[in-house]
Amino acid sequence: MATRTPSSQRTGTRGLIPEEAGRQRAVIDAVLPVVDAGRFAVKAIAGEPVHVQANCFTDGHDVLRVMLCWRAEADATSQEVEMKLDSNDEWLASFTPEAPGRYFYSAVAWVDHFESWRHELTRRVDEEDIRIAALVGAELIEDAAKRAKSTDKAELKSWAKQLRKPHSDTQTLKALALDENQAAVARRHPDRQQAVHFPIELPLVADRERARYSSWYELFPRSASSQPGQHGTFKDVEARLPYVAEMGFDVLYFPPIHPIGREKRKGRNNALSTEPGDVGSPWAIGSLEGGHKDLLPELGTWEDFRSLVSKAHELGQEIAMDIAFQCAPDHPYVKTHPEWFRWRPDGTVQYAENPPKKYQDIYPFNFETEDWRALWLELKSVFDHWISEGVTIFRVDNPHTKAFPFWEWAITTIKRDHPEVLFLAEAFTRPKVMHRLAKLGYSQSYTYFTWRNTKQELTEYFTELSQGPGKDYFRPNVWPNTPDILSEHLHAGGRAVFALRLVLAATLSASYGIYGPAYELLDSAPRGPGSEEYLNSEKYQLRHWGDWDVARPDSLAPLIAKVNGIRRDNPALQSNHSLRFFHTDNDQLIAYSKQTAQQTADGQNTILVIVNLDPHNPQSGWVTLDADTLKLEPTSQYEVHDLLSDQRFTWQGWRNFVILDPKQTPAHVFRLRKRVQDERHFDNFA
Amino acid sequence: MATRTPSSQRTGTRGLIPEEAGRQRAVIDAVLPVVDAGRFAVKAIAGEPVHVQANCFTDGHDVLRVMLCWRAEADATSQEVEMKLDSNDEWLASFTPEAPGRYFYSAVAWVDHFESWRHELTRRVDEEDIRIAALVGAELIEDAAKRAKSTDKAELKSWAKQLRKPHSDTQTLKALALDENQAAVARRHPDRQQAVHFPIELPLVADRERARYSSWYELFPRSASSQPGQHGTFKDVEARLPYVAEMGFDVLYFPPIHPIGREKRKGRNNALSTEPGDVGSPWAIGSLEGGHKDLLPELGTWEDFRSLVSKAHELGQEIAMDIAFQCAPDHPYVKTHPEWFRWRPDGTVQYAENPPKKYQDIYPFNFETEDWRALWLELKSVFDHWISEGVTIFRVDNPHTKAFPFWEWAITTIKRDHPEVLFLAEAFTRPKVMHRLAKLGYSQSYTYFTWRNTKQELTEYFTELSQGPGKDYFRPNVWPNTPDILSEHLHAGGRAVFALRLVLAATLSASYGIYGPAYELLDSAPRGPGSEEYLNSEKYQLRHWGDWDVARPDSLAPLIAKVNGIRRDNPALQSNHSLRFFHTDNDQLIAYSKQTAQQTADGQNTILVIVNLDPHNPQSGWVTLDADTLKLEPTSQYEVHDLLSDQRFTWQGWRNFVILDPKQTPAHVFRLRKRVQDERHFDNFA
Numbered sequence A, B: 001m002a003t004r005t006p007s008s009q010r011t012g013t014r015g016l017i018p019e020e021a022g023r024q025r026a027v028i029d030a031v032l033p034v035v036d037a038g039r040f041a042v043k044a045i046a047g048e049p050v051h052v053q054a055n056c057f058t059d060g061h062d063v064l065r066v067m068l069c070w071r072a073e074a075d076a077t078s079q080e081v082e083m084k085l086d087s088n089d090e091w092l093a094s095f096t097p098e099a100p101g102r103y104f105y106s107a108v109a110w111v112d113h114f115e116s117w118r119h120e121l122t123r124r125v126d127e128e129d130i131r132i133a134a135l136v137g138a139e140l141i142e143d144a145a146k147r148a149k150s151t152d153k154a155e156l157k158s159w160a161k162q163l164r165k166p167h168s169d170t171q172t173l174k175a176l177a178l179d180e181n182q183a184a185v186a187r188r189h190p191d192r193q194q195a196v197h198f199p200i201e202l203p204l205v206a207d208r209e210r211a212r213y214s215s216w217y218e219l220f221p222r223s224a225s226s227q228p229g230q231h232g233t234f235k236d237v238e239a240r241l242p243y244v245a246e247m248g249f250d251v252l253y254f255p256p257i258h259p260i261g262r263e264k265r266k267g268r269n270n271a272l273s274t275e276p277g278d279v280g281s282p283w284a285i286g287s288l289e290g291g292h293k294d295l296l297p298e299l300g301t302w303e304d305f306r307s308l309v310s311k312a313h314e315l316g317q318e319i320a321m322d323i324a325f326q327c328a329p330d331h332p333y334v335k336t337h338p339e340w341f342r343w344r345p346d347g348t349v350q351y352a353e354n355p356p357k358k359y360q361d362i363y364p365f366n367f368e369t370e371d372w373r374a375l376w377l378e379l380k381s382v383f384d385h386w387i388s389e390g391v392t393i394f395r396v397d398n399p400h401t402k403a404f405p406f407w408e409w410a411i412t413t414i415k416r417d418h419p420e421v422l423f424l425a426e427a428f429t430r431p432k433v434m435h436r437l438a439k440l441g442y443s444q445s446y447t448y449f450t451w452r453n454t455k456q457e458l459t460e461y462f463t464e465l466s467q468g469p470g471k472d473y474f475r476p477n478v479w480p481n482t483p484d485i486l487s488e489h490l491h492a493g494g495r496a497v498f499a500l501r502l503v504l505a506a507t508l509s510a511s512y513g514i515y516g517p518a519y520e521l522l523d524s525a526p527r528g529p530g531s532e533e534y535l536n537s538e539k540y541q542l543r544h545w546g547d548w549d550v551a552r553p554d555s556l557a558p559l560i561a562k563v564n565g566i567r568r569d570n571p572a573l574q575s576n577h578s579l580r581f582f583h584t585d586n587d588q589l590i591a592y593s594k595q596t597a598q599q600t601a602d603g604q605n606t607i608l609v610i611v612n613l614d615p616h617n618p619q620s621g622w623v624t625l626d627a628d629t630l631k632l633e634p635t636s637q638y639e640v641h642d643l644l645s646d647q648r649f650t651w652q653g654w655r656n657f658v659i660l661d662p663k664q665t666p667a668h669v670f671r672l673r674k675r676v677q678d679e680r681h682f683d684n685f686a
Helices: A007-014 A113-123 A127-147 A150-164 A170-177 A180-187 A234-246 A302-314 A332-336 A372-388 A404-417 A431-440 A455-467 A494-508 A557-569 B007-014 B113-123 B127-147 B150-164 B170-177 B180-187 B234-246 B302-314 B332-336 B372-388 B404-417 B431-440 B455-467 B494-508 B557-569
Strands: A026-032 A042-045 A050-058 A064-072 A079-082 A090-095 A101-111 A202-207 A214-218 A251-254 A318-323 A352-354 A357-359 A393-397 A422-426 A444-446 A511-515 A580-584 A589-595 A606-612 A619-624 A637-642 A648-652 A655-660 A667-675 A682-684 B026-032 B042-045 B050-058 B064-072 B079-082 B090-095 B101-111 B202-207 B214-218 B251-254 B318-323 B352-354 B357-359 B393-397 B422-426 B511-515 B580-584 B589-595 B606-612 B619-624 B637-642 B648-652 B655-660 B667-675 B682-684
Touching: A026 A064, A026 A101, A026 B431, A050 A064, A050 A101, A050 B431, A064 A090, A079 A090, A090 A101, A101 A404, A113 A127, A113 A170, A113 A180, A127 A150, A127 A170, A127 A180, A150 A170, A150 A180, A234 A251, A234 A302, A234 A557, A251 A393, A302 A318, A318 A372, A372 A404, A404 A431, A422 A431, A431 A444, A431 B026, A431 B050, A455 A494, A455 A580, A455 A589, A494 A511, A494 A557, A494 A589, A494 A606, A494 A667, A589 A619, A606 A655, A655 A667, B026 B064, B026 B101, B050 B064, B050 B101, B064 B090, B079 B090, B090 B101, B101 B404, B113 B127, B113 B170, B113 B180, B127 B150, B127 B170, B127 B180, B150 B170, B150 B180, B234 B251, B234 B302, B234 B557, B251 B393, B302 B318, B318 B372, B372 B404, B404 B431, B422 B431, B455 B494, B455 B580, B455 B589, B494 B511, B494 B557, B494 B589, B494 B606, B494 B667, B589 B619, B606 B655, B655 B667
Parallel strands: A042 A202, A214 A251, A214 A511, A251 A318, A318 A393, A393 A422, A422 A444, B042 B202, B214 B251, B214 B511, B251 B318, B318 B393, B393 B422
Antiparallel strands: A026 A050, A050 A090, A064 A079, A064 A101, A101 A202, A352 A357, A580 A589, A580 A619, A589 A606, A606 A667, A619 A655, A637 A648, A637 A667, A667 A682, B026 B050, B050 B090, B064 B079, B064 B101, B101 B202, B352 B357, B580 B589, B580 B619, B589 B606, B606 B667, B619 B655, B637 B648, B637 B667, B667 B682
16 A cells, blocks of 8 residues: 655654645645545446545645546556646546556645736736736746756747736736746646645555446256256256346356255254255355365266356356355365364364354354464465356355455455456445445445335435445445345235335346345245245255246246346446435335436436335325436426336426336336427437 | 554555454454544543544454553553443443643454353353353463463462363353353453554544633724723723623733834725824734734833733633734844745735735745745744743634644644643635644634524534534634624624624634624624725724723623623533524524533533524514424423523423514523422423
8 A cells, every 4th residue: 555654744743843845835635535544445447437536725825736646556657637626625537447456546736836826917907016927927937948848948938038028018918928828838847846745545446347237146056957856057057047148137146056064964944954865055065075166066067167157158147156254064174274163172163153043054264263374365265266267256155254354355365366356245234344344345245225125214225325435435236135035025015025126126226136036936935924034945955946937927037127128228227326316295105316427428318216115005196306416497398208118208397296006017217308499309318 | 643554454455465464353443533534633622531432343243342542642651441332333432631732542452252252151051052161261261360460360260160160050150150250350361462453543632621612802902092092002901801801701812912014004994005193904013113022012011911911810811812924014024034925026025915805014924935944933933932921822813824734833833832722713714724724733713603694504504513524623713703804794783683693603602702892882884885894993093992891881791791601600502512403483583402411410501592583673483492402202391591581481392482572682592401300390401
């Protein structure tokens, strides 16, 4: 980390007159965005501009020049971009990290005597003042000439000479002094001797686009067989790829695919003992057949796996691996590296617990082992192994139960060699812990969406996610269900609740995922009343989902395909920063918009979503749009085109009426277009 | 500044396995309060507790111990206070800086295996688990014994021995293992090998109480004579001290009292030429008679000045000096240190300007001079000079037109030798500049109060001042008028507007001031329509205020005395952090409360202020108190005792009706007391 102690900081507290900073009158009070004063990296997307703000000023009325400085990690020197004063001492500029990787940015500012002189001269009217100012300017320009070379040098010298000539007409003299072309030459040679450097180079990680916008589909390969009772294979999954692709998912995520422990193996529905043929939990990793770098033989060969990865890529899907750093009691590590586990006086290892859950089939690593360096290297080598097999996305299981320093080191080190690799933190835990993991380097993070159901809950939570302090480093990935969580909300709402939660997830968050086919086939049976566990969970047994890739009348697959298609066609839905909620007079109706940030050739893509949160009854009410957000006038006419139903309506002004019947549709997903002047057609918002 | 680069930071970006941090599983995500990541000091008051929060957690379910560490600047080692987990991973503790000065605080945290073991054991029911846990505990206790000495050592050894004995009754064994007295011994000897230190020691400046709570009165000594036309003297001011003291002010502030330049001296009403007898602007400092360390001879001798300082102290008042670092053209510095000024090609110095204001009688210093070190030392010696004369408060004129690095160095250095000295920044400028000056060390700051008049303006601004990001370092000092600013609001509202602005200033802000006797004698004549300049301003001429210290029927002095008395008697009004605004259904009525932070023996002091912002008409309406803030129930009965009128009313619940006639009183300043159980009398809020 390129951090220098600011000289003024040394000054302030030691009481000695500073060595050098005394004449540095420019102040850089802040550079934004920033995470914990530069301790952690801001996150951005390669190829997209990073908008930087520097709060700069000086004493008195002199004029500053401010430069944004930025570099890729490997570059020794920074590039500079001139910053422009916006308002309230805020200077703005942007830079674009072209490739994924780590970058640094900072700012430099100085009191510019040439600009100050020009600025002051514009206000001068007194003839004598103008004559004196011309001489002052000549001095400054001669100084600039000393710093310039060749043509610029000659030009500046000549300009200064003209200013030194006696002029009877001070208006001519003033115009000469304020000549814009000459000024442009002088600006190229500023006096930066007293330039102030912001003391910290702020780190930034640029990821590829999928870090910002991704649609995940989780499935258990072992349940992919078309034959009931038969263990699924990678080949079976390969046959399902078109089905997943047609639904529009671009990340296909597997629970662990490694050998599963036989000791203390769990039976169906988390039973402590097994029946013959029980396949155990994929998260109880390791057996005599191998560990984290090996494949469960029942799933197939390395060749099969490689073929699957390759076919998935062809269909626009990436395979995301589950990394669960824990071991079944018969994992090879337990024998070869007993020092990586915490042994009790009775010669046993305490199994993992997440009260009230008990994982008798799982040993945690002891991150306090004296052999921690070897442990870290071995765990990192697990990632490296799968990266070498073409895997570029990792969903990390319970990262909050492994030592935090490990993650920062592992993610940073891996991304240095493989900046394209993404990490999703599966941490459903306390907010500060989840934020810390994001700061340490996780590209995406699980969220509380699974338990946020009411309008108020959703509004508060997604406002926090999109506008709150985490917006520069915490990228939400929201899941209506996971193999661990069949939220109570889904138990009794029927197909309608699955549909509305899908639309919410896919439109509130640029990244979302479902655990299927449980989701699209509407599996809503909990292990017991009020339980969040699935009955007959795939965590402990094979499931046969029937002909899931053949159209079933009640399947959500067509809706999901439509929604993912809308996401793909509408860039507004591919990021979260523009999310804004609107007032509705019915608490069962939630309304929000997303817009693309900047005008493009196509105008501004604007999506307005209205969801009926009640899966049982039609709900209607008035939606009041925010005039500022959507730049609407009371008389604005605009087309709202429901991309789900393909219906088009013409709306006017801020308040409009909607009615949504859950039997027909969970939501309106409107694209908004304003009526253009000839009144014959509509166009995107400009 | 005691700053260490965190080792995990080195880890994160270099990619090497860290040397030492690998096993440090505790995380300290933040320590609060903090200003710019410790770049600047948090402000506090000596003798009052500083409440520190550390956001700490670890992976998994282990238990942390967290210590607040703090020290005075001169101390080599820190003291530790155990922090307690509040909620949401926030740990709290406080320390009290007993004397004014500079302090540092930080936090240290570690995963405590002894506490984790106890915590886990409380949940164990399985007999075998309890037996194993006893052996695990015995090991931990033996480790603690190794770190202990004498009695503790023996006690811990014996405890471990008991735990290792075979126990048939595991309930007895569990009770023995959880013994609270023994645990207290073990806690004294924790294993801190893997303790994590927050990487920054955060600086804090503790000031004396007057930094938080002060009442300022500004007067021109030269106008203090009882004889019209006669130049006032320090002796005249001394005669006025009882008048100022009776009004309840504790800081008496003088504009500059130094020799005034004769070159380019300004005439009355800022005229460019003088008439015989014109006294010039006190801010045009310096003449053949001396400079910033000298007294204007007309005001009296050093003996007179010292007598005045001493008499003021006897009456509970401190003298605040105006420090204006600028020079009249005939200031001695201009001859002895021409290198401290910026000379133009015509051999002149550009006078000071603050567009559109021009100060032809004033030269600014050139802080970019190559001789800046000598300039800094000389300017600091001005403060030192007046401190040696017993002055302990400085109001600094336009600090934002002098180089910022100078202020940080000067204030820090001066306060190291004289921690009791306070600095008030007279900077009416852009928000970020004002905040920077506060961060650099100013104890108090001028504000925009002077131009905030409506309910919405006042509510937003004072909410920002009391709750916003500046609350830990920016202490507002609000002025309804200054010699430079007769705000337009005061021009036409008569006595009532002066009264209401006084009450607002004195109750919204713990520190406030007025420029008198212009204020209490209701001087409302501007130099021209819409001008903020006073007609016949004392800045350029003597004023004779008549017998200002003799009661005049229209004088505000009795009201001011009453308000300052209320401030003195009610600690709620002596700080700003508790300020909360309440809804009223009339925009001319503003309502707000202040409360003391903690329960004391006297209960909680609670003040509710309701001001009629309309100086012309009676206004009435319903005030809705906030139940949370005041801990009111709908049925709560409480006494509101108007400390201005001495009237008492009994109110019930949240909504109550008020009517205020500006001809009678500008405001209610209620002390609230709840009806106590026997219903015969009221008591302070508990």
